[in-house]
Amino acid sequence: MLRNWFSRRLSTKLVVTMLLMLGVSITFTSLLYYRDSTGIIADQVRESTRQSAKQSADYMSLILTVASDMSLQISRDATIQRVIQEESRGALTVDERFRIKETVDQLLNNLVYTNSFIRSIYLLQEEGSNWGSGLFNTSKVRRYTLGDHDWYTDVVEGRSDDRWLPLQYDPFSGGGSNTELVLTYVKPLRNLQTRETIGAIVINLDGPVVLQAIDRIRLGKTGKFFVVDAEDRLMIDSDAQSWSGEMLRSTEWESMRQRGSLPPEFELDLGDVRYYAVSSPMQSGWLVIGSVPISEIVGDIQNIQYKIWLYSGILLLLASFVSWLFSRRITSPLKQLMRQMAQIEKSNFRAVSEVTSQDEVGQLSRQFNRMLRQIEQLILQVNTEESKKREAEMRALRHQINPHFLYNTLSTIRWMVKFKRYDGVYNGISALVQLMEASMEKRGPFLTIRDELSLIDKYMVIQRFRYDARLELVVDCDPALLNVSIPRMLLQPVVENAIFHGIAPKETGGCISITISQGSMGSHRQLGLSIADDGVGIPPERLEELLRPGDSSRSGMLGIGLSHVHETIQLYYGEQSGLRISSEPGVGTQVELRLILKEDVDDAV
Numbered sequence: 001m002l003r004n005w006f007s008r009r010l011s012t013k014l015v016v017t018m019l020l021m022l023g024v025s026i027t028f029t030s031l032l033y034y035r036d037s038t039g040i041i042a043d044q045v046r047e048s049t050r051q052s053a054k055q056s057a058d059y060m061s062l063i064l065t066v067a068s069d070m071s072l073q074i075s076r077d078a079t080i081q082r083v084i085q086e087e088s089r090g091a092l093t094v095d096e097r098f099r100i101k102e103t104v105d106q107l108l109n110n111l112v113y114t115n116s117f118i119r120s121i122y123l124l125q126e127e128g129s130n131w132g133s134g135l136f137n138t139s140k141v142r143r144y145t146l147g148d149h150d151w152y153t154d155v156v157e158g159r160s161d162d163r164w165l166p167l168q169y170d171p172f173s174g175g176g177s178n179t180e181l182v183l184t185y186v187k188p189l190r191n192l193q194t195r196e197t198i199g200a201i202v203i204n205l206d207g208p209v210v211l212q213a214i215d216r217i218r219l220g221k222t223g224k225f226f227v228v229d230a231e232d233r234l235m236i237d238s239d240a241q242s243w244s245g246e247m248l249r250s251t252e253w254e255s256m257r258q259r260g261s262l263p264p265e266f267e268l269d270l271g272d273v274r275y276y277a278v279s280s281p282m283q284s285g286w287l288v289i290g291s292v293p294i295s296e297i298v299g300d301i302q303n304i305q306y307k308i309w310l311y312s313g314i315l316l317l318l319a320s321f322v323s324w325l326f327s328r329r330i331t332s333p334l335k336q337l338m339r340q341m342a343q344i345e346k347s348n349f350r351a352v353s354e355v356t357s358q359d360e361v362g363q364l365s366r367q368f369n370r371m372l373r374q375i376e377q378l379i380l381q382v383n384t385e386e387s388k389k390r391e392a393e394m395r396a397l398r399h400q401i402n403p404h405f406l407y408n409t410l411s412t413i414r415w416m417v418k419f420k421r422y423d424g425v426y427n428g429i430s431a432l433v434q435l436m437e438a439s440m441e442k443r444g445p446f447l448t449i450r451d452e453l454s455l456i457d458k459y460m461v462i463q464r465f466r467y468d469a470r471l472e473l474v475v476d477c478d479p480a481l482l483n484v485s486i487p488r489m490l491l492q493p494v495v496e497n498a499i500f501h502g503i504a505p506k507e508t509g510g511c512i513s514i515t516i517s518q519g520s521m522g523s524h525r526q527l528g529l530s531i532a533d534d535g536v537g538i539p540p541e542r543l544e545e546l547l548r549p550g551d552s553s554r555s556g557m558l559g560i561g562l563s564h565v566h567e568t569i570q571l572y573y574g575e576q577s578g579l580r581i582s583s584e585p586g587v588g589t590q591v592e593l594r595l596i597l598k599e600d601v602d603d604a605v
Helices: 001-010 008-077 078-089 096-112 138-144 150-156 208-213 251-259 300-345 361-419 422-439 451-468 492-503 552-573
Strands: 116-126 163-169 181-191 196-206 226-229 234-236 265-270 274-281 287-293 446-449 471-477 485-487 510-521 522-534 578-586 586-596
Touching: 008 096, 008 116, 008 181, 008 196, 008 208, 008 226, 008 274, 008 287, 008 300, 078 096, 078 181, 116 181, 138 208, 150 163, 150 181, 150 196, 163 208, 163 446, 181 208, 196 208, 208 226, 234 485, 251 265, 251 446, 300 361, 361 422, 361 451, 422 451, 451 471, 451 485, 451 492, 451 510, 471 552, 485 552, 492 510, 492 552, 492 586, 552 578, 552 586
Parallel strands: 163 234, 471 510
Antiparallel strands: 116 196, 163 181, 181 196, 226 234, 226 287, 265 274, 274 287, 446 485, 510 522, 522 586, 578 586
């Protein structure tokens, strides 16, 4: 149903076609814009991100090198080695211990002051004295229990030559907790004379400075850099409390690390967010990784794309309205022409179109009006010619039947003269004069059923003279139908055939019954006229010959009369009207005339 509705409405086709064209164009343009824009921006972001990652890696390598160099300097420092030797001999007084602590602390403070990257330096021993710079708190060391921590035992017991601890708050500084954020480097503290490891050198790099090194170059609004060690442990990140020491967990990351090939740029999922990342190696084997959410890279482009879709939707609505107005301007005159055509189908040729536009539709309307006037004139001309033709055909038919009727009537009068029945001759001639007056059409080709029955009565007068009153006529007609007009001499040929070919061959005479009734056929009235006789009947093989026009050689005078009646009916009342004969030999014949009264017949025809 929807398909039929779409295929029948030109306005719908115009609107849908325009919307499809706009929709396809906008969609194609938006996709190309999004693809090209994201490609350009992605290339720019990649290049700047790679450069930023390399700069951060170089800078971080420099900072880490400072810690490594400082640990070597401390481990070889003569003052510190002398203090270690003194303490190893034991039996130090309180004053000596105080002097040693003051000397070492002063040395460490001086080393810290010489380098802006270093926040503090500690020399820690599980058994023995502990020294440190700045706000070093020995009581925290005692509570910390160094032997319980891997970073201390690994370097002291020789399992590792050095250790880095993730960015964290210094546990040995100040009086409270979370005082200083530091990146810690641990190196064994050895007695160079005995080659014995007696503790650990702790170099605390300044955490804010380290963070500034990776945060000074930002990736978008939320992108950032972080550092992982060779074991994929997060060492440096701005969110130190949440990430410190955690392993970098990502299926894609682990897969790349297992393959042993880490590309300089890649994508991975961290949590529920998809990131674009670049990596740059450091001299220590660590990786500086810069990451930024992909949605942020193309976020502005997506916002622009959303605006394009929004504006496109508004444009499509506007285009729909304009298309509707445009199609209505085209289809309204066409609908008016269609309504005019519907009126013409109802034979209303005065339904003139009122389209006054100057475009092709208006020209079509004016041409249609001119054609309509020409058709109306042609129809009037055809109707006039058909009327004249029908009148000529009717006259020809009546001129054909007149000699037939006159022959039969004069034959009857001749028979009465032969037998000297002069009264009958007079009356017969009088009846003939009246019949001839009717056949000569002095009052037009139509007459009422009442007058037609009167002519039949006069005709029966003549025939009764011939057959000695052995003929009987019975008429059954609704009085309401007596004033209905029918073609002149319509019943007389049928009655004549009933007498000469049905009753005359019988010695006992017979009866003719005329029944006139009214019915309906669809929306039209139907007039039925039945002429029945109780004569000898018609053989079946001759019934098909009776209505063949122009075949008088086979059907004789019987065929001429009935053919005249049949053609007369169809000329005036159409092909659905006509004559039907039914007959049974030895019983009689019935002729039924059916007239479809579609409209009133013009008596002037």
